[in-house]
Amino acid sequence: xxxxxxxxxxxxxxxxxxxxxxxxxxxxxxxxxxxxxxxxxxxxxxxxxxxxxxxxxxxxxxxxxxxxxxxxxxxxx
Numbered sequence: 001x002x003x004x005x006x007x008x009x010x011x012x013x014x015x016x017x018x019x020x021x022x023x024x025x026x027x028x029x030x031x032x033x034x035x036x037x038x039x040x041x042x043x044x045x046x047x048x049x050x051x052x053x054x055x056x057x058x059x060x061x062x063x064x065x066x067x068x069x070x071x072x073x074x075x076x077x
Contacts, residue, residue, distance in 0.1 A: 002076045009068040016061040023054045 002072065005068055005076060009065065009072055012061055012065050012068060016065060018059060019058045019061060022063045023058070024051060040055050
């Protein structure tokens with residue numbers, strides 16, 4: 001059982017890495033990162049199309065990753 005969970009954990013981690021790398025960047029440099037984060041939190045412009053799908057997919061895979069990591073570390077040991 002532990003082996004299956006660990007294999008799923010690795011597969012989920014690879015999928016999450018791919019989803020993050022496929023997302024488009026918001027801006028360049030440190031100032032762009034700060035203003036881009038503020039725009040994402042407080043801005044009214046929502047992501048559309050493929051960016052929205054990639055963003056939601058990243059959230060889902062992150063939740064699955066943490067659940068599998070918890071199972072692997074605490075429940076199955």
